[in-house]
Amino acid sequence: MTVKEIFDAVLAFDEATVTGKTQAELDGGTDIDAILNDGLISAMDEVGERFSSGELFVPEMLMAAQAMKAGLAILKPHLSAGQSQSKGVVVIGTVKGDLHDIGKNLVSMMMEGAGFEVVDLGVDVESEAFVKTAAEKNAQVIALSALLTTTMPSMESTVKAVKEAGMATRTIIGGAPVTQAFADQIGADGYSADAPGAVKLVKELVA
Amino acid sequence: MMINRAIINFDKSILDQIHNRSLELLQDCGIRFPSEKALEVFRSKGFRANGQTVYFEEKAIIDALGTVPAQFTIKARNPEKSICIGGGDYMMAPGYGPPFIIETTGEKRDATLEDVHKFCKLVQTSKCLDFNSSIVVQPNDVPTETAHLDILLGTILLTDKPLMGSTSSEVAALDSLRLAEKIWGNTNDPVMISLVDSLSPLQYADESVESLMVYAKAGQPVVVHSACSLGTTGPITIAGSLVISNATTLAGICLSQLLNPGTPIVYGLGGSPTEMRTGGYVNASPEDAKHTAIVTALARYYGIPCRSQGALTESFCLDYQAGMESAMMMTTAALSGVDVSLHTCGTYGSMLAMSFEKFIADEDLCGSLKKLIKPVEFSEEAFAMDLIKELGTSGNYLMQNHTMKRCRTAFFEPVLSTRAIHIKWQQMELREMDKRAGKILADRLSSYEKPDIDPMLERDLVRYVEQRKGV
Numbered sequence: 172m173t174v175k176e177i178f179d180a181v182l183a184f185d186e187a188t189v190t191g192k193t194q195a196e197l198d199g200g201t202d203i204d205a206i207l208n209d210g211l212i213s214a215m216d217e218v219g220e221r222f223s224s225g226e227l228f229v230p231e232m233l234m235a236a237q238a239m240k241a242g243l244a245i246l247k248p249h250l251s252a253g254q255s256q257s258k259g260v261v262v263i264g265t266v267k268g269d270l271h272d273i274g275k276n277l278v279s280m281m282m283e284g285a286g287f288e289v290v291d292l293g294v295d296v297e298s299e300a301f302v303k304t305a306a307e308k309n310a311q312v313i314a315l316s317a318l319l320t321t322t323m324p325s326m327e328s329t330v331k332a333v334k335e336a337g338m339a340t341r342t343i344i345g346g347a348p349v350t351q352a353f354a355d356q357i358g359a360d361g362y363s364a365d366a367p368g369a370v371k372l373v374k375e376l377v378a
Numbered sequence: 379m380m381i382n383r384a385i386i387n388f389d390k391s392i393l394d395q396i397h398n399r400s401l402e403l404l405q406d407c408g409i410r411f412p413s414e415k416a417l418e419v420f421r422s423k424g425f426r427a428n429g430q431t432v433y434f435e436e437k438a439i440i441d442a443l444g445t446v447p448a449q450f451t452i453k454a455r456n457p458e459k460s461i462c463i464g465g466g467d468y469m470m471a472p473g474y475g476p477p478f479i480i481e482t483t484g485e486k487r488d489a490t491l492e493d494v495h496k497f498c499k500l501v502q503t504s505k506c507l508d509f510n511s512s513i514v515v516q517p518n519d520v521p522t523e524t525a526h527l528d529i530l531l532g533t534i535l536l537t538d539k540p541l542m543g544s545t546s547s548e549v550a551a552l553d554s555l556r557l558a559e560k561i562w563g564n565t566n567d568p569v570m571i572s573l574v575d576s577l578s579p580l581q582y583a584d585e586s587v588e589s590l591m592v593y594a595k596a597g598q599p600v601v602v603h604s605a606c607s608l609g610t611t612g613p614i615t616i617a618g619s620l621v622i623s624n625a626t627t628l629a630g631i632c633l634s635q636l637l638n639p640g641t642p643i644v645y646g647l648g649g650s651p652t653e654m655r656t657g658g659y660v661n662a663s664p665e666d667a668k669h670t671a672i673v674t675a676l677a678r679y680y681g682i683p684c685r686s687q688g689a690l691t692e693s694f695c696l697d698y699q700a701g702m703e704s705a706m707m708m709t710t711a712a713l714s715g716v717d718v719s720l721h722t723c724g725t726y727g728s729m730l731a732m733s734f735e736k737f738i739a740d741e742d743l744c745g746s747l748k749k750l751i752k753p754v755e756f757s758e759e760a761f762a763m764d765l766i767k768e769l770g771t772s773g774n775y776l777m778q779n780h781t782m783k784r785c786r787t788a789f790f791e792p793v794l795s796t797r798a799i800h801i802k803w804q805q806m807e808l809r810e811m812d813k814r815a816g817k818i819l820a821d822r823l824s825s826y827e828k829p830d831i832d833p834m835l836e837r838d839l840v841r842y843v844e845q846r847k848g849v
Binding site: 222225227228229230270271273274277320321323324347348350365366 | 477478486516518522546577583607609610611652654655656657658659728730
């Protein structure tokens with residue numbers, strides 16, 4: 172029952188064991204879907220729950236996500252087109268004029284850990300770059316971050332640009348000065364006050 | 379065994395270590411300045427640069443520190459309210475930057491320009507606040523690009539205490555100088571102070587650097603401040619945090635002195651824990667307070683004035699937590715010898731909201747600390763030897779002239795805190811602190827009087843702002 176050991180190793184933040192056991196299972200002919208879903212992804216679901224309840228600290232959650240990704244990298248070349256490599260594509264970035272990226276990085280790591288493909292455009296990102304990348308990657312969600320009140324208008328212009336481009340991509344926003352009321356005002360499709368909430372929101376939006 | 383509970387023993391070898399390791403970072407890692415204007419200054423002075431990263435040799439830092447004045451005076455519109463920074467007094471300004479107001483109901487709402495004006499009136503009538511903030515709150519009902527003009531105009535007209543200039547952009551800094559020029563003419567004397575924050579780790583944002591350059595060229599004082607979230611934007615250890623932020627602050631100070639040797643600088647450095655369950659920023663902790671104490675020692679080591687955080691709290695209401703955290707932060711600053719604090723009145727949770735009632739409560743804290751740090755008088759009269767001998771064991775000091783002469787000035791008298799006996803407290807109409815603060819607030823605002831200003835100057839200031847806003 173070594174798929175369970177992969178699950179346990181993710182929860183122990185033990186990257187070496189995750190990669191070792193994943194490779195061993197792969198070599199032993201275990202079903203890839205079982206390794207992926209019962210080992211890696213379900214472990215990250217458990218990590219997400221333990222993090223949300225306050226049991227796990229951020230560095231521990233991030234190390235678990237890193238261990239999970241290392242395991243996933245081993246599986247990737249063997250996944251067929253039909254096998255679900257990701258739950259969806261999220262384009263994320265801190266909006267134009269804003270250089271703060273801690274919150275954005277946290278959300279990005281948690282989304283990857285939850286099984287999404289995340290395209291991180293970094294900080295100080297123009298509206299056009301969000302629109303262009305989302306179109307190229309066929310993203311389901313664009314996630315916008317801002318820490319400064321002075322850069323919140325850039326969120327509005329980005330949401331507007333997405334709508335004007337006629338894309339089906341949903342927009343979500345977050346950051347210390349941002350509120351649900353502001354999200355409603357600028358016509359964003361969602362808001363979350365924290366990183367676990369953002370992951371839950373994206374899961375709902377792509378469902 | 380001798381017990382020493384000082385946060386830092388003023389052991390020069392520790393300060394030497396922090397300084398030398400900071401120099402090591404400045405030489406090996408450098409500091410990122412994403413501004414072509416700043417890079418041009420560094421390159422023209424022969425600094426080594428790689429892309430936007432500038433490297434600093436020890437001599438450049440020592441030379442820069444050598445030209446920073448130990449003290450300076452900022453003129454107020456009312457000369458009686460000018461302030462000396464670095465002269466031994468503790469100068470205080472209210473909250474800086476929150477976009478929200480939290481009401482006594484616990485509800486959070488966007489701050490408005492009317493809130494800015496109300497806070498200006500409170501600063502003007504405050505017995506403990508010495509100067510204004512440039513963003514006491516960030517108003518949400520005026521355009522972001524010109525909000526600094528609305529705030530500055532309101533501050534100049536509603537108060538006659540010293541100002542802070544805006545650092546939200548280079549243009550905002552220039553606007554701040556233009557408005558000051560209308561009051562003081564073209565002067566190199568300090569007439570405002572500004573806050574330039576770095577962007578941890580080891581870099582500055584372009585608007586901060588370019589604002590710093592505007593003020594330095596004009597000889598106007600700047601608080602150069604670096605702080606990291608421990609474990610997020612800097613090392614989780616206080617020693618590591620001190621080194622990374624000290625290096626960043628020293629680089630900013632160096633730029634100011636390259637542009638204009640002698641530019642008045644206030645040294646600033648902070649560090650706050652990361653809430654490890656969320657990754658959020660936490661302030662008002664023992665770790666923040668430790669930074670304050672050590673940073674004050676570092677500023678003394680460099681011989682320049684020092685800034686610390688103020689009455690911070692993670693609470694959202696006027697409860698024990700708000701009072702406890704604010705008092706820990708402010709008391710540490712006061713006893714460590716900090717020269718300047720921002721955020722001393724009105725701040726709630728992670729500096730994201732202001733509260734009018736907390737402002738009133740913090741004034742009691744600030745006032746009591748100013749009394750706490752005032753030197754005790756040890757004159758012949760103060761020892762009162764003759765009186766003690768005369769009265770012996772039978773004395774009633776209440777009946778003596780020595781007491782009579784001093785009974786209105788000897789003790790700090792809180793405005794908000796209660797000193798009533800229990801039965802009187804039970805009978806109080808407004809027993810809860812936030813309700814009593816609300817009553818004081820209403821009285822303060824209704825009795826506020828606008829300070830005198832030359833009508834021509836007022837028109838000139840209003841016209842400038844209107845023109846810039848395209849009204």
